[in-house]
Amino acid sequence: MILNSIELLSYRNYSHLLLNFDPNINIFIGPNGAGKTNLLEAIYLLSNGELKRGKKDSEAVKWGEPFTWVRGEVYCEDGKILKLVTQVKVNGEKAFSINGKIVPLKRYLGSFYTVSIFDGDNEIITGSPDRRRTFLDEFAVNIDSGYYFTLNRYKDILIRRNRVLRDKNFDRKLLDSLTQILIELGESIIIGRHKTISIYNEYLKREGKRFSIDVKIESPSMTEDIEESLSIYRERFNSSRDKEEAVGLTLVGPHRDDVVIKINGRDSRSFASNGEVQVIIFLLKIAQLELIKELKGYKPVLLIDEFLNRLDERNSKIILSAIEEKSPQLFASMISIRDIGRRGLIFSIDGGDVIDEESF
Amino acid sequence: MTESFNRLVSELEALPGIGPKLAVRIAYYIFKSPKDTVERLVKTINDVKERVRPCSICFNLTEEEICDICKDLQRDQSVICVVEEPKDIIPIENTHSYNGLYHVLMGAIAPLSGIGPKDLTIDALLERVKKGVKEVIIATDLNVEGETTAIYLSKLLKPLEIKVTRLAQGLPTGSEIEYADEFTLKEAILWRKEMK
Numbered sequence: 001m002i003l004n005s006i007e008l009l010s011y012r013n014y015s016h017l018l019l020n021f022d023p024n025i026n027i028f029i030g031p032n033g034a035g036k037t038n039l040l041e042a043i044y045l046l047s048n049g050e051l052k053r054g055k056k057d058s059e060a061v062k063w064g065e066p067f068t069w070v071r072g073e074v075y076c077e078d079g080k081i082l083k084l085v086t087q088v089k090v091n092g093e094k095a096f097s098i099n100g101k102i103v104p105l106k107r108y109l110g111s112f113y114t115v116s117i118f119d120g121d122n123e124i125i126t127g128s129p130d131r132r133r134t135f136l137d138e139f140a141v142n143i144d145s146g147y148y149f150t151l152n153r154y155k156d157i158l159i160r161r162n163r164v165l166r167d168k169n170f171d172r173k174l175l176d177s178l179t180q181i182l183i184e185l186g187e188s189i190i191i192g193r194h195k196t197i198s199i200y201n202e203y204l205k206r207e208g209k210r211f212s213i214d215v216k217i218e219s220p221s222m223t224e225d226i227e228e229s230l231s232i233y234r235e236r237f238n239s240s241r242d243k244e245e246a247v248g249l250t251l252v253g254p255h256r257d258d259v260v261i262k263i264n265g266r267d268s269r270s271f272a273s274n275g276e277v278q279v280i281i282f283l284l285k286i287a288q289l290e291l292i293k294e295l296k297g298y299k300p301v302l303l304i305d306e307f308l309n310r311l312d313e314r315n316s317k318i319i320l321s322a323i324e325e326k327s328p329q330l331f332a333s334m335i336s337i338r339d340i341g342r343r344g345l346i347f348s349i350d351g352g353d354v355i356d357e358e359s360f
Numbered sequence: 361m362t363e364s365f366n367r368l369v370s371e372l373e374a375l376p377g378i379g380p381k382l383a384v385r386i387a388y389y390i391f392k393s394p395k396d397t398v399e400r401l402v403k404t405i406n407d408v409k410e411r412v413r414p415c416s417i418c419f420n421l422t423e424e425e426i427c428d429i430c431k432d433l434q435r436d437q438s439v440i441c442v443v444e445e446p447k448d449i450i451p452i453e454n455t456h457s458y459n460g461l462y463h464v465l466m467g468a469i470a471p472l473s474g475i476g477p478k479d480l481t482i483d484a485l486l487e488r489v490k491k492g493v494k495e496v497i498i499a500t501d502l503n504v505e506g507e508t509t510a511i512y513l514s515k516l517l518k519p520l521e522i523k524v525t526r527l528a529q530g531l532p533t534g535s536e537i538e539y540a541d542e543f544t545l546k547e548a549i550l551w552r553k554e555m556k
Contacts, residue, residue: 146543
């Protein structure tokens with residue numbers, strides 16, 4: 001997919017901006033606080049219908065303005081041209097349109113694919129298990145679109161089951177009913193995660209070769225065999241039942257399973273250096289790019305904030321060659337320009353405006 | 361606005377499905393209506409409160425001891441369709457394809473709102489089932505509360521060795537596959553039926 005142009009109105013520190021992009025490489029250069037990341041986030045918003053993790057959508061609206069919109073024109077491999085609009089009001093309400101037609105978020109998602117690397121993504125390695133579960137779950141949705149519904153229903157049932165467990169004179173049959181529904185949904189989630197992990201690992205194995213590292217996703221509560229993983233779940237669930245009645249919480253299940261990302265056989269959370277964390281994140285994302293390309297038939301656009309920052313010469317070179325080989329359209333922010341060995345456009349940004357634009 | 365008018369608006373706003381703007385519109389309509397129209401409305405509301413009560417067998421609404429459906433001996437006395445609220449009976453009756461009896465639970469199991477099995481009419485259902493019922497059709501909603509209630513009921517009813525069924529899940533008639541949500545479509549594939 002190629003993002004041909006973008007137009008922003010009252011977006012963050014931008015009043016109005018219209019940019020035409022290079023089909024290969026687009027670099028945003030500028031000092032801290034100039035608005036480079038904001039531009040990448042605008043593309044992210046256009047693709048995902050929401051700001052990245054941990055930000056309120058209403059933050060997209062320029063201070064003092066009633067709403068913002070981000071418009072983009074996307075060229076698809078199959079010849080389709082998509083004119084996309086995401087509008088966010090200051091109260092957080094959102095509206096989406098594709099080629100002039102208002103569509104619900106569900107229809108809007110999956111029209112324009114991006115894979116992004118922002119600073120906060122390091123938490124996939126360094127953060128809590130919850131962060132890694134979410135990372136995996138967000139991806140599982142690409143493989144099985146029903147996964148999202150199952151996950152939400154699991155959460156709904158979990159809250160209710162915990163409430164019943166906390167009730168001193170709970171109805172045994174009610175607990176059993178909720179348990180039955182929970183386990184059924186839990187098994188679907190485990191099946192979904194199992195499938196996602198095994199597909200993901202194939203890609204990681206392939207892509208990891210260039211860095212001569214072996215990155216693998218594992219879940220301590222699962223084995224390679226899905227049937228075995230399911231029976232481990234049921235056994236662990238059943239053996240925790242006395243304890244969970246004492247503490248009033250569902251102790252075993254997909255909501256508590258950790259996901260471990262291993263580098264050369266060791267847990268990256270404790271053993272990866274800063275540079276390695278960057279490499280692992282890049283690997284995870286490039287695997288995602290390949291996966292989406294194969295599953296959906298469209299090559300996602302790649303967004304990278306603080307491109308090549310914190311990376312040594314060797315890893316930078318490998319990353320650049322990987323990008324060249326995969327050849328997605330790239331949008332990257334940098335403090336100052338570095339030779340990246342390919343042609344594209346540089347946008348110099350300062351104070352919420354593009355002050356210069358040149359080919360390189 | 362005046363004090364009485366505002367009081368009416370707040371009373372109306374407390375009703376389900378009525379927001380502040382609609383409440384003002386209704387209140388204004390009442391103000392403009394002739395006196396006898398308003399008196400008739402007040403009387404009708406009072407009548408409902410005084411006369412209508414739950415059927416002593418199935419908890420459907422009735423003005424007598426037993427509702428019209430329970431009284432009707434033409435209906436199949438061996439099948440009971442379990443619904444959450446009396447209002448759920450109307451659409452099922454409108455299909456004209458069900459000729460059994462009903463049982464209204466008066467809600468669904470909702471642990472988060474503190475509604476447990478004891479707050480529903482489940483004991484009365486069990487008593488009825490023991491008197492020669494062959495099948496119970498569970499027609500609770502397909503949301504979290506309805507599903508929980510359905511599983512709970514099946515756990516109670518199965519040991520009584522009767523047939524327990526659940527309304528089928530699948531695609532609505534006239535719908536387009538392209539626009540079906542994936543979960544419904546998945547259910548529809550799972551519960552597909554052979555063509556005659």
